[in-house]
Amino acid sequence: MSDQVAIEFKNVSRVFNVKQDDQAGVVKAVDDVSVQIRDGEFFSLLGPSGSGKTTSLRMIAGFDRPTSGQILLYGQDVSNLPPYERDVNTVFQDYALFPHMTVGENVAYGLMIKKVEKAERDRRVDETLELVRLPGFGGRKPAQLSGGQRQRVALARALINHPKVLLLDEPLGALDLKLRQQMQVELKAIQQSVGITFIFVTHDQEEALTMSDRIAVFNLGKIEQIGTPAAIYEYPITPFVAGFVGVSNLVAGEIAKRITNSDKKFSIRPEKIHLGEANTQVDDDMFFADGKVRDVIYLGLYTRYLVELNGGGDLVVVEQNLKTTSMDVMRVKNQQVRLLWKKEHIRYLGG
Amino acid sequence: MWRRLSTYLYLHPRLVLLLLLLPPLIWFLVIYIGALLTMLVNSFFYLDGFTGQVVRQFTLQTYAKLLIPTNLQIFFRTVAMALAVTIASIIIAFPLSYYMARFASRRMKTFLYLAVTLPLWSSYVVRVYSWKLILAQEGIVSWFARIVHLDGLLSWYLSSKLLGGPSLAVSITGVFIVFLYIWLPYMILPIQTALERVPKSLIEASGDLGAKPAQTFRNVILPLAFPGVIAGSIFTFSLTLGDFIVPSLFGNSSFFIGKAVLTYEGTSGNIPLAAAFTMGPIVIMVVYLLIARKLGAFDAL
Numbered sequence: 347m348s349d350q351v352a353i354e355f356k357n358v359s360r361v362f363n364v365k366q367d368d369q370a371g372v373v374k375a376v377d378d379v380s381v382q383i384r385d386g387e388f389f390s391l392l393g394p395s396g397s398g399k400t401t402s403l404r405m406i407a408g409f410d411r412p413t414s415g416q417i418l419l420y421g422q423d424v425s426n427l428p429p430y431e432r433d434v435n436t437v438f439q440d441y442a443l444f445p446h447m448t449v450g451e452n453v454a455y456g457l458m459i460k461k462v463e464k465a466e467r468d469r470r471v472d473e474t475l476e477l478v479r480l481p482g483f484g485g486r487k488p489a490q491l492s493g494g495q496r497q498r499v500a501l502a503r504a505l506i507n508h509p510k511v512l513l514l515d516e517p518l519g520a521l522d523l524k525l526r527q528q529m530q531v532e533l534k535a536i537q538q539s540v541g542i543t544f545i546f547v548t549h550d551q552e553e554a555l556t557m558s559d560r561i562a563v564f565n566l567g568k569i570e571q572i573g574t575p576a577a578i579y580e581y582p583i584t585p586f587v588a589g590f591v592g593v594s595n596l597v598a599g600e601i602a603k604r605i606t607n608s609d610k611k612f613s614i615r616p617e618k619i620h621l622g623e624a625n626t627q628v629d630d631d632m633f634f635a636d637g638k639v640r641d642v643i644y645l646g647l648y649t650r651y652l653v654e655l656n657g658g659g660d661l662v663v664v665e666q667n668l669k670t671t672s673m674d675v676m677r678v679k680n681q682q683v684r685l686l687w688k689k690e691h692i693r694y695l696g697g
Numbered sequence: 698m699w700r701r702l703s704t705y706l707y708l709h710p711r712l713v714l715l716l717l718l719l720p721p722l723i724w725f726l727v728i729y730i731g732a733l734l735t736m737l738v739n740s741f742f743y744l745d746g747f748t749g750q751v752v753r754q755f756t757l758q759t760y761a762k763l764l765i766p767t768n769l770q771i772f773f774r775t776v777a778m779a780l781a782v783t784i785a786s787i788i789i790a791f792p793l794s795y796y797m798a799r800f801a802s803r804r805m806k807t808f809l810y811l812a813v814t815l816p817l818w819s820s821y822v823v824r825v826y827s828w829k830l831i832l833a834q835e836g837i838v839s840w841f842a843r844i845v846h847l848d849g850l851l852s853w854y855l856s857s858k859l860l861g862g863p864s865l866a867v868s869i870t871g872v873f874i875v876f877l878y879i880w881l882p883y884m885i886l887p888i889q890t891a892l893e894r895v896p897k898s899l900i901e902a903s904g905d906l907g908a909k910p911a912q913t914f915r916n917v918i919l920p921l922a923f924p925g926v927i928a929g930s931i932f933t934f935s936l937t938l939g940d941f942i943v944p945s946l947f948g949n950s951s952f953f954i955g956k957a958v959l960t961y962e963g964t965s966g967n968i969p970l971a972a973a974f975t976m977g978p979i980v981i982m983v984v985y986l987l988i989a990r991k992l993g994a995f996d997a998l
Contacts, residue, residue, distance in 0.1 A: 407901075408904075409901050409905075429904040429905045430904045430905075430909055434905075435906065436901075438898045438902060439898075440896065440898055442896065442898035442899050444903075444916075444917060445921070446920045446921060446993075455903070455908075455916075456906040459906060459912060459916075503906070504905075504906075507906065
């Protein structure tokens, strides 16, 4: 990774005119976004559907153009260049493999367009199929492949062109959990070995946390926060980020005041809270709240408790099942408990 | 009673299948294939020139008669016409279908669907006759040509020995125009359906990989629309091969296969020769389909 900037958004907006029930209106899919993505970075655009992350990606690819603002690719303004004049390649959500071509022809497509010699093409196709661990699959048709294999072909077809930036539009969305986790590790490894900037769109916060060097969290067309996975998770700066990335207890108003003596809104992660017996001793560096366990959900690796606080409000607590068994955890239900956590683990939120 | 019957049928799905397929099978085997076989058999009989009676005796002499130069010319003319109509339909249908499949709004698409299929709701014969009025000597085309002072061009064109005639309504060109008009919907709809099934992401992917729009069209859109083009061309080609009304109404004296069949069968009662003539288009279509299969038109089916 170098300090060079691969992609820069300068006040980029994309406004769509929509017509609903014969009433014209506008939707700001991307609203005045500015961001710099560094060379060689694995950068994720994370957000719920309709947050503007896919539109942003499509504008980098050239399928869509900004209504205002500029997009720079290594310093060059590409805002109004067609896709075929940009040195970026995309891995599509539905893979978009050409059904009438073999795997080899699919992968070679970019080189064929560039009129690369046949022998050189074949050599690079073999090499790239090797990279995505599909050696010898060149002669098959996409229809004969499984979802995970198509995914790899789509990746190979993009990577073979050695683009300056690789765009991935929720490429793992259609895979089952096991395969998805395996591909996450592989994608990251491939990215490190080829050293290309990856821009990865996803709505899955765990996926973003697993793979990214940095994450931009999108909401309603704007970026709420940019940072490393640890920073995003540990130090969310808005209620949206706290709620979207991982699970957070958001506490505000009266309840916040009871706990911290301040009515500032804060978040606390469920796994930071300790579930103690009623009247547990409280140290000076701890906050606490008393309540009654309403619900216990045993999840194997950990157990999730829903605790109704005395005087209103509730908190979710997650505890790892280190020694307990399902029998033990169930016994806590409807018991009076004291929740304790370190003061340093709460995050005061703006907005 | 009904319940027991339902249960019985539910437990014997093959019986249900048989009951469902019986009517179409009878129709198909007896009436459809039966008629074809009767025709095939008849084509191996011959007409006795003196008595005017069909002699039911196996012979190849009817087929030999089929191969005399006049008849070969009829085949050649008909196939050339069918090819010309097919190619012209593709050229006209493709851009329209492309627009319908990729760009038209929902409302526009509905309108175009209606516009394309609307002619099929009215009688074929009436529509063909209305073209008489358009193409006749004192018809709309020549009237319009006079207004824009192109009547010289029109008469120069009509003086062409091969394509012209006394008027557009009595020329090979007239036959071509009317064929193109009546078979065009059969080309538009399958191409449109094929184009509709090409996901937008494939077109984007091609551009993303560096292909300019023309390259995307050649490498992605055209190959994927090809089965639709073939399906449409099967309609336009075979319908033109067999039609006798349009050539009778618009052509000059030159025969087409359909017209020849009608004449031999109806006027001179030479059923064997008419049957042999009809085997022509069937053989041509079989060859056509084999070529289409070789080109990969049915790979996507």
